[in-house]
Amino acid sequence: MTNKSMKHRFINRTALSLAFFLTLLPGIALAQNDVYVPSAENLKSRQEFNDARFGVFLHWGIYSMLASGEWALNDNNLLFEDYKQLAGGFFPSQFDAREWVRQIKASGAGYICLTSRHHDGFSMWDTDRSDFDIMDATPFRRDIIAELAQACREEGIRLHLYYSHLDWGRPDYPLGRTGRRTGRPTGQENYDQYLAFMKGQLEELLTKYGPIGAIWFDGIWDHDIDRTPFDWRLREQYDLIHRLQPGCLVANNHHKAPYEGEDIQIFERDLPGENTAGYSAGQQVSNKLPLETCQTMNGMWGYKITDRNYKSPAQLIQLLVRTAGKGANLLLNIGPQPNGKLPAAAVTRLQQIGEWMKIYGPTVKGTQGGPVAPHAWGVTTSRDDKVYVHILNLEDTTLFLPLEKKIAKAVFFKDGSAVKFTKVPGGITLSLGELPAEPDTVIELTIK
Numbered sequence: 001m002t003n004k005s006m007k008h009r010f011i012n013r014t015a016l017s018l019a020f021f022l023t024l025l026p027g028i029a030l031a032q033n034d035v036y037v038p039s040a041e042n043l044k045s046r047q048e049f050n051d052a053r054f055g056v057f058l059h060w061g062i063y064s065m066l067a068s069g070e071w072a073l074n075d076n077n078l079l080f081e082d083y084k085q086l087a088g089g090f091f092p093s094q095f096d097a098r099e100w101v102r103q104i105k106a107s108g109a110g111y112i113c114l115t116s117r118h119h120d121g122f123s124m125w126d127t128d129r130s131d132f133d134i135m136d137a138t139p140f141r142r143d144i145i146a147e148l149a150q151a152c153r154e155e156g157i158r159l160h161l162y163y164s165h166l167d168w169g170r171p172d173y174p175l176g177r178t179g180r181r182t183g184r185p186t187g188q189e190n191y192d193q194y195l196a197f198m199k200g201q202l203e204e205l206l207t208k209y210g211p212i213g214a215i216w217f218d219g220i221w222d223h224d225i226d227r228t229p230f231d232w233r234l235r236e237q238y239d240l241i242h243r244l245q246p247g248c249l250v251a252n253n254h255h256k257a258p259y260e261g262e263d264i265q266i267f268e269r270d271l272p273g274e275n276t277a278g279y280s281a282g283q284q285v286s287n288k289l290p291l292e293t294c295q296t297m298n299g300m301w302g303y304k305i306t307d308r309n310y311k312s313p314a315q316l317i318q319l320l321v322r323t324a325g326k327g328a329n330l331l332l333n334i335g336p337q338p339n340g341k342l343p344a345a346a347v348t349r350l351q352q353i354g355e356w357m358k359i360y361g362p363t364v365k366g367t368q369g370g371p372v373a374p375h376a377w378g379v380t381t382s383r384d385d386k387v388y389v390h391i392l393n394l395e396d397t398t399l400f401l402p403l404e405k406k407i408a409k410a411v412f413f414k415d416g417s418a419v420k421f422t423k424v425p426g427g428i429t430l431s432l433g434e435l436p437a438e439p440d441t442v443i444e445l446t447i448k
Contacts, residue, residue, distance in 0.1 A: 035260065049158075058334055061302070063302050073119075125145035145161070171184055215251070216252075235261050238250050267279075313353065363388040397433055400430075
């Protein structure tokens, strides 16, 4: 791989020893551990992010051409020199950034997160730091991020950018647990050089494309910093981001408690506080940061032609509601096709979520987790003097809510018709009768 403008930095043995020592300290993963104080712009961005409650994730790159997911290079033990030839045939002739953004915005989503660079190292923008990018390595020669950023600005929707910390092709990346059979040259690992490359790319993303809502990191689990001494020097990267764009949020999908400098806590394939997917063992939920759950619409993140295991619209709506009931955002993933189109099944589901959001959006967007903890029957959300009771799975005609506050009235949110309620010891009981066959029946309570 040819680097166009790589700067080499060297540090002395004393500094290396200090960095090594710091990585061994319990709970310390950064060489810099000073307390991060978010700016006013950052706090405003956090609130706007929190209010959105729904975003769409897009895993797209040259791996879509193999139609077997974004880990195709690693999982199939492909040689990187062979894999990168895919770029020579990548020509997504039907890609239309405005069409993507309009389809996603109509679903009620408040932001889009695109993979700017995944673990295969291919960059979806016109980077000066590598030739392995959309402009230099493909016949398409259109800057995907530039077009998407422009479309997002026009439609008033935020753009977030996924960025991989690991790279299966670059010889200077310190080899971790994955990408070990891609045929990389040995003996060229140099984290100083690789870090300079990443910081250069981050600077490009944050200076060439207008306001970016968040940088969404992934991959430091490739070196388990709790077991293997390795200092990613995350704080250097986080401080760079906050300096270039104070309102840009930092998120990192490391499956651990947040580190200093991060603005969002991520939960992969799970709701906050749960660990059904196995990625969140021991990950305590922050009470200070916005929360985000990322989940796939079907089974895979990147496009897989055989993956028709799409969740139903009802399942997706209930997932969105349960996430909001936890006080978190749902980042719902779609894997675009190699021709540049979103899969038809995904577009249909976006439309159906959008129809639901036209009615019920106010019961999730701009809300926080409600006063009643999530139950098997559903969740609650709240805003000001309103509590929204989301009934997702109830086989009874009554529902007890352990609410201490006095209720002024209760109505069905959809049509405003009254719901009878009775004050009982420890709370109230709603008399609901037979509920309609909907994915979510919402009762609006007004607090006195």
